[in-house]
Amino acid sequence: MKILIINIKELLQVRENQIDLVAGVEMKELPKIDKAYLLIENDIIADFGTMDNCPHISADQVIDATGKTVLPTWxxxxxxxxxxxxxxxxxxxxxxxxxxxxxxxxxxxxxxxxxxxxxxxxxxxxxxxxxxxxxxxxxxxxxxxxxxxxxxxxxxxxxxxxxxxxxxxxxxxxxxxxxxxxxxxxxxxxxxxxxxxxxxxxxxxxxxxxxxxxxxxxxxxxxxxxxxxxxxxxxxxxxxxxxxxxxxxxxxxxxxxxxxxxxxxxxxxxxxxxxxxxxxxxxxxxxxxxxxxxxxxxxxxxxxxxxxxxxxxxxxxxxxxxxxxxxxxxxxxxxxxxxxxxxxxxxxxxxxxxxxxxxxxxMGLEKEYGSITIGKKASIIITKPLNSFYEIPYAFGSNLIDQVILKGKLI
Ligand SMILES: N=CN[C@@H](CCC(=O)O)C(=O)O
Ligand SMILES: [Zn+2]
The missing domain is CATH 3.20.20.140 (Metal-dependent hydrolases)
Structure with a gap:
């Protein structure tokens, strides 16, 4: 089962290499890719990058995330x-x-x-x-x-x-x-x-x-x-x-x-x-x-x-x-x-x-959860269209979540 998410406005918490935690000033950095794609294979994050490099593959499901933010689940x-x-x-x-x-x-x-x-x-x-x-x-x-x-x-x-x-x-x-x-x-x-x-x-x-x-x-x-x-x-x-x-x-x-x-x-x-x-x-x-x-x-x-x-x-x-x-x-x-x-x-x-x-x-899960990293569990949030991810804490009373995928499955 392959899910390809395209046209992501901001793909957040992208870590090319596995990190265990962030401390001190590192916490101020939240690496992201603008205009991104994310590929999920079964329950795993298989690939991601900028839309310029989006692979031409036949996915079982394509989700268009125009205007939306994608980030790992909480x-x-x-x-x-x-x-x-x-x-x-x-x-x-x-x-x-x-x-x-x-x-x-x-x-x-x-x-x-x-x-x-x-x-x-x-x-x-x-x-x-x-x-x-x-x-x-x-x-x-x-x-x-x-x-x-x-x-x-x-x-x-x-x-x-x-x-x-x-x-x-x-x-x-x-x-x-x-x-x-x-x-x-x-x-x-x-x-x-x-x-x-x-x-x-x-x-x-x-x-x-x-x-x-x-x-x-x-x-x-x-x-x-x-x-x-x-x-x-x-x-x-x-x-x-x-x-x-x-x-x-x-x-x-x-x-x-x-x-x-x-x-x-x-x-x-x-x-x-x-x-x-x-x-x-x-x-x-x-x-x-x-x-x-x-x-x-x-x-x-x-x-x-x-x-x-x-x-x-x-x-x-x-x-x-x-x-x-x-x-x-x-x-x-x-x-x-x-x-x-x-x-x-x-x-x-x-x-x-x-x-x-x-x-x-x-909770001892840093190798499987907590970032967009190839090989980690495909558990992600797709927001509604946002001006920027700053709206997530700013609009504190609003439900900004559009879709949630847990272990590769839309819930
Ligand atoms: N403080 C201890 N335990 C819980 C509350 C327990 C309760 O009041 O039922 C807590 O984390 O806040
Ligand atoms: Zn407690």
């Missing part, structure tokens, strides 16, 4: 798409003055979602979650990381992870699975944190790794949730069982968590609304990708990750949606890119790099 490296029910009542509680912390301390928040999930059948959980997955595919996401973490018992965590696995087998979007049993302490372990860590380390992580249900391990390293020491135990146990760490850290407080994550070889550190100069120094000498979640900051009115400061210090940065029922009930990566520009003062080039190649790195 890579959303941090989500909690699999959940049961919603938390719109807490949304109203927050409008009426309660903080995220106060709601959690009243038994809401993550524990509220855990209760709902434990009561939900696996089939119903799949049915609810696939609606969200289908929505983000239409919004241009081609690869997504999905976490467990609303189960908080072995049985319920396994249920979530099996749903993630089933979604991965049914849909053309690429899915990576992360075990987040350390999302909150269940009520029965409120005064026995060590008991829950023991359960995570001795029972849950080994079982999940053995069943091949996750590739990554996560924890909510935060004051009032999991301490640096507790998270370190979890990261070590994960590593012992082949699960690489991707950690929620520095959402509300900076308590030395980033250093611990880097020391344990974490692939990414996510949230980072509060970042110290020391944290930036630690990240500079690491292979760990910092990931900002600006639509979480937007939704719960907390500070935005200091993206400008971090990029200007030479760091790479990825952006992701954090799609979850509590702090970000949206997986719209177009809005994430817009919010990155509007609220974190990232240029459109930086934001698109952050949502494509750097996102791919943050």
């Amino acid at each position: 890579v959303d490296s941090h989500t909690h798409i699999v959940y049961a029910g919603n938390r719109e009542l807490e949304f109203v509680d927050r409008i009426n003055g309660l903080s995220y912390e106060e709601i959690f301390n009243r038994g809401g928040g993550i524990l509220n979602s855990a209760k709902k999930l434990q009561e939900c059948t696996e089939e119903e959980l799949y049915t609810q979650s696939k609606v969200r997955l289908e929505e983000v595919m239409i919004q241009g996401t081609g690869a997504v990381e999905i976490k467990s973490g609303y189960g908080l018992t072995l049985e319920a965590e396994l249920k979530m992870l099996r749903v993630i696995k089933k979604l991965a087998s049914k849909y053309p979007i690429e899915i990576k699975s992360t075990f987040l049993g350390a999302h909150a302490f269940p009520l029965e372990y409120k005064d026995n944190h060590e008991g829950y860590i023991d359960l995570l380390v001795n029972e849950m992580i080994p079982t999940i790794a053995k069943e091949g249900l996750a590739e990554y391990v996560d924890a909510f390293l935060e004051t009032g949730y999991f301490s640096v020491e507790e998270t370190s135990r979890i990261m070590k146990a994960g590593k012992d069982h082949g699960l690489v760490a991707k950690i929620h850290v520095n959402q509300f407080t900076a308590i030395g968590g980033i250093k611990a994550c880097v020391d344990h070889g974490a692939l990414s550190v996510d949230h980072l609304e509060i970042v110290t100069d020391e944290d930036i120094e630690v990240l500079k000498d690491s292979k760990t990708m910092p990931v900002a979640l600006p639509t979480c900051s937007y939704f719960i009115s907390i500070p935005y990750t200091p993206a400008r400061k971090m990029i200007d210090a030479g760091l790479p940065l990825a952006v992701a949606s954090d799609f979850n029922p509590g702090t970000t009930p949206s997986g719209n990566m177009n809005f994430v890119v817009a919010t990155s520009c509007i609220k974190m003062r990232m240029t459109p080039e930086e934001a698109i790099n952050a949502a494509t190649i750097n996102g791919a790195y943050a």
Whole structure:
């Protein structure tokens, strides 16, 4: 099956040679070809170039992209798409003055979602979650990381992870699975944190790794949730069982968590609304990708990750949606890119790099996703006619996507 896209006004994020990520000033560069063509063979990008050099071949389908922009699909490296029910009542509680912390301390928040999930059948959980997955595919996401973490018992965590696995087998979007049993302490372990860590380390992580249900391990390293020491135990146990760490850290407080994550070889550190100069120094000498979640900051009115400061210090940065029922009930990566520009003062080039190649790195997919490179997966967005790609973050409330191709198939 060959699809030839012709007359592309701007073909974005063109990388002739494979790159793993972009950092610092490199993030300002978004290589593009004007008046371009793109050839897809089966599920792979086979060729691209300027229209002057467009091959005369008989394709199964020719798409005329006159006036339109083509770019790789978004890579959303941090989500909690699999959940049961919603938390719109807490949304109203927050409008009426309660903080995220106060709601959690009243038994809401993550524990509220855990209760709902434990009561939900696996089939119903799949049915609810696939609606969200289908929505983000239409919004241009081609690869997504999905976490467990609303189960908080072995049985319920396994249920979530099996749903993630089933979604991965049914849909053309690429899915990576992360075990987040350390999302909150269940009520029965409120005064026995060590008991829950023991359960995570001795029972849950080994079982999940053995069943091949996750590739990554996560924890909510935060004051009032999991301490640096507790998270370190979890990261070590994960590593012992082949699960690489991707950690929620520095959402509300900076308590030395980033250093611990880097020391344990974490692939990414996510949230980072509060970042110290020391944290930036630690990240500079690491292979760990910092990931900002600006639509979480937007939704719960907390500070935005200091993206400008971090990029200007030479760091790479990825952006992701954090799609979850509590702090970000949206997986719209177009809005994430817009919010990155509007609220974190990232240029459109930086934001698109952050949502494509750097996102791919943050989920171990940089060899297959995140750029227009021959041999990578043919997962691309074709926009509606645009003046320029700057309209993608500029017209933040408009749907500018015309078509989405995932692994060579129009969806
Ligand atoms: N902060 C930790 N976890 C999620 C939110 C969890 C929830 O409130 O349901 C997040 O990334 O924002
Ligand atoms: Zn999250």
